[in-house]
Amino acid sequence: MTRYQCGSCSYRSDHLGDAQQHSQQTGHVCIGKDDAGPTGGRFGKARVVVKAGAGVLAATAIGAVGALAWKCKGLQEERDGLLSMASGLVAQLAEATAENESLRSENDYLKSATGAAKTLKSYDDRVG
Template sequence: MIHYQCGSCSYKSDHLGEAQQHSHQTGHACIGKDGAEPAGGKFGKARTVLKTGASVLAATAIGAIAWKYKKLQEEHEELQTKHEGLVSMAAGLVVQLAESTAENESLKSENDYLKSATGASKTLKSYDC
């Protein structure tokens, strides 16, 4: 019978589905271990130790990759939020610039009128007593 053991924590199970569910939920990797003793004496045991070591190393690498992937997803979402905020702020600045430009044009027109003969005449007449 094959037993499944997590390479990152103390979780153990006799059922593949449960081991897969544990791996999916935690990002850990479960390793299948045959319940029978290895055949082949010292070399069979050494081979089993090497296989187990390689399995643990693979499980650790998979766990590290899963953790890094999760961190990269979080950073991506954070950058996406910042990007949306910057786009919104830029749109607001464009609106303010348009309003300022319109106001500036209005003030230029008024200034040009006041400098004209008609505007200057009306201004001076308004100060007559």
């Protein structure tokens, strides 16, 4: 009698390893059956249901791990993009700070007596 049967297709096997390989390749769940058949009444059927539930749980866990790996890769790519954007913003901030300091120095010079006199003299030269 066949010991393992696929719940999704007609696959059957006498060996656990073959049934596991079928499950991994197809994503189907193989159900283990006792050689003696379901002579245990409710408990025999319950054992098959428990084995089927364990197979579904294993398939769900494998699917969840794959989904988490995909999400993790997406988050890493997003992090890399944010780091790149942050680097660009830091560079822009450094340029703006340097330009601000330059304008502040020029403004201080123009407010000084020397700067004001020079500005007025250049204005007189253009007007006169």
